[in-house]
Amino acid sequence: MRNSKVVSLEEAIRRSGLQNGQTISFHHHFRGGDKVVNMVVDKLAQMGFKDLKLAASSLSDVHAPLVEHIKNGVITGISTSGLRGALADAISHGLMEEPVVFRSHGGRGSAIANGELKIDVAFLGACSSDELGNATGHGANSICGSLGYALPDARYASHVVVLTDDLVAYPNMPQSISAADVESVVVVDSVGDSTKIAAGAIRDSKNPRDILLAKQAAKVIINSGYFQDGFSIQTGTGGASLAAVKYIREEMINRGIKASFALGGITAHMVKLHQEGLIGTLIDVQSFDKVAAESIAVDPAHREVSAVEYASGQHLGSATHALDIVILSALEVDTDFNVNVLVGSDGIIRGAIGGHQDTAADSALSIIVCPLLRGRIPCVVPHVTTLITPGPSVDVVVTEYGIAVNPGRPEIAQRLKEAGLKVVPITELAAKASSIIGKPDPLPFGDKVVGVVMNRDGSVLDKIYNIQ
Amino acid sequence: MKNATAGTLESGDILINIGPGEGLQVNLQSSVAAQFGRQIKAVITDTLEGLGIKDACVEAIDKGALDCTIRARVTAAAVRATGKDVWKD
Numbered sequence: 001m002r003n004s005k006v007v008s009l010e011e012a013i014r015r016s017g018l019q020n021g022q023t024i025s026f027h028h029h030f031r032g033g034d035k036v037v038n039m040v041v042d043k044l045a046q047m048g049f050k051d052l053k054l055a056a057s058s059l060s061d062v063h064a065p066l067v068e069h070i071k072n073g074v075i076t077g078i079s080t081s082g083l084r085g086a087l088a089d090a091i092s093h094g095l096m097e098e099p100v101v102f103r104s105h106g107g108r109g110s111a112i113a114n115g116e117l118k119i120d121v122a123f124l125g126a127c128s129s130d131e132l133g134n135a136t137g138h139g140a141n142s143i144c145g146s147l148g149y150a151l152p153d154a155r156y157a158s159h160v161v162v163l164t165d166d167l168v169a170y171p172n173m174p175q176s177i178s179a180a181d182v183e184s185v186v187v188v189d190s191v192g193d194s195t196k197i198a199a200g201a202i203r204d205s206k207n208p209r210d211i212l213l214a215k216q217a218a219k220v221i222i223n224s225g226y227f228q229d230g231f232s233i234q235t236g237t238g239g240a241s242l243a244a245v246k247y248i249r250e251e252m253i254n255r256g257i258k259a260s261f262a263l264g265g266i267t268a269h270m271v272k273l274h275q276e277g278l279i280g281t282l283i284d285v286q287s288f289d290k291v292a293a294e295s296i297a298v299d300p301a302h303r304e305v306s307a308v309e310y311a312s313g314q315h316l317g318s319a320t321h322a323l324d325i326v327i328l329s330a331l332e333v334d335t336d337f338n339v340n341v342l343v344g345s346d347g348i349i350r351g352a353i354g355g356h357q358d359t360a361a362d363s364a365l366s367i368i369v370c371p372l373l374r375g376r377i378p379c380v381v382p383h384v385t386t387l388i389t390p391g392p393s394v395d396v397v398v399t400e401y402g403i404a405v406n407p408g409r410p411e412i413a414q415r416l417k418e419a420g421l422k423v424v425p426i427t428e429l430a431a432k433a434s435s436i437i438g439k440p441d442p443l444p445f446g447d448k449v450v451g452v453v454m455n456r457d458g459s460v461l462d463k464i465y466n467i468q
Numbered sequence: 469m470k471n472a473t474a475g476t477l478e479s480g481d482i483l484i485n486i487g488p489g490e491g492l493q494v495n496l497q498s499s500v501a502a503q504f505g506r507q508i509k510a511v512i513t514d515t516l517e518g519l520g521i522k523d524a525c526v527e528a529i530d531k532g533a534l535d536c537t538i539r540a541r542v543t544a545a546a547v548r549a550t551g552k553d554v555w556k557d
Contacts, residue, residue: 345500345503346499346500346502346503347502373534374532375479375480375499375500375531375532375533376480376500376504376532376533376534377500377532436534437504437534437535438504438507438535440503440504441502441503441504441505441506442503443502443503444502
């Protein structure tokens with residue numbers, strides 16, 4: 001084709017004009033199967049680059065090889081929604097001189113759009129692309145569905161490189177990433193392990209505690225005052241969250257209630273309700289399983305949105321502003337309703353902010369579902385290890401020992417009590433946890449800041465210190 | 469006293485191995501060591517002392533067990549190690 005943008009990875013990097021000290025970006029739609037981050041950073045290291053800032057929408061276990069690139073000075077800064085595995089462990093112990101900057105998905109979208117997070121070169125993996133860079137999350141070798149977290153990068157980065165393992169004939173339309181935003185296209189052997197990019201539908205939890213929590217969460221929703229025809233909902237992918245959808249579905253059918261839309265990470269569960277006519281539109285920033293990834297390609301009412309359109313706190317048109325109900329999980333909730341989803345109770349980073357801050361802040365009703373204890377680890381505590389989602393945006397906490405309602409929402413507490421649910425002060429839940437496990441010794445934190453947690457408005461919420 | 473074990477490596481459980489020793493020696497590996505290691509060791513030694521055991525070497529691998537579980541596993545391992553059935557009394 002005339003004007004083909006297809007070049008080798010090395011040539012794409014040379015053409016981008018990337019300099020030491022600049023910022024490169026990646027998305028995490030290939031989840032645990034991702035090969036793009038490691039492949040590109042390996043190449044940059046080979047080419048002699050140093051002092052690069054890596055701005056990922058998230059990072060996971062598979063990115064452990066970055067530890068060596070950090071030690072060698074190739075990567076000196078990271079911003080991400082989350083960290084897991086060996087990389088998270090090393091960073092928690094003080095691997096980097098510059099603290100990792102943690103942002104929510106909406107917060108990252110805002111920061112890219114308003115220039116606070118300036119991306120010099122975006123390296124965006126795609127399941128298919130044509131020679132001009134029209135790229136999608138569907139290809140011959142793998143499918144990931146929505147590319148929502150890559151779209152702000154594609155639009156705002158100074159230079160965009162698309163990497164794909166399925167080069168198709170022009171025009172690759174409808175496209176997620178537009179050729180108008182793309183400078184180079186690189187064909188690689190594999191962008192990721194397809195079995196880890198989109199697994200089959202997540203199986204329903206058989207854990208009796210999850211089922212109990214799910215039933216309680218469903219009762220909270222049904223009696224909250226927001227369970228009305230045309231309501232909207234977002235759920236996570238935890239066992240209790242998904243099981244709650246099952247009970248809500250039954251009640252929707254019983255009462256003849258339909259939802260206007262479901263938002264966020266879309267799963268097979270939500271696709272099923274949509275296909276049954278119980279949910280109008282699926283607004284999808286990330287397709288969590290193969291069923292969702294296949295649905296978005298063929299169903300006109302299953303829409304892809306960018307992270308900005310999904311959850312930016314600085315764009316009033318973002319979908320979270322229209323969201324009624326969100327079910328979220330937590331590692332820890334404290335007696336001021338503050339939530340931690342990032343740092344484990346051992347002080348090691350082991351999670352991601354995701355859309356937690358965004359959906360809790362903007363939704364009409366935010367529900368945290370968590371067990372009182374995980375083994376000996378308490379989930380309701382006097383003070384969260386790290387502040388991720390501020391208490392004022394959290395409305396209800398559901399545990400197997402009772403339901404706590406934020407004192408700022410007395411009308412919801414009243415409705416739940418009238419429905420016969422066990423509403424208890426959150427201090428009572430913390431006391432119950434403490435009575436079972438005893439008083440934990442303080443964690444051995446050092447005095448080096450290894451992470452900074454941003455609020456979605458760009459202010460600093462909390463700092464994470466190294467663990468010794 | 470002979471070597472004996474009780475418990476599993478499942479999440480929420482603790483694996484206890486008791487053998488002959490001088491004084492009470494407890495070696496603990498725990499997924500929650502930083503916050504609860506001190507308490508877990510105290511529960512193990514208290515339970516053994518309650519059974520009248522003053523000399524034993526204990527290897528414990530903990531996966532976040534609660535105190536009630538720890539007491540039960542230590543008691544079961546001690547009964548197997550000593551042959552003295554405390555539940556009959």
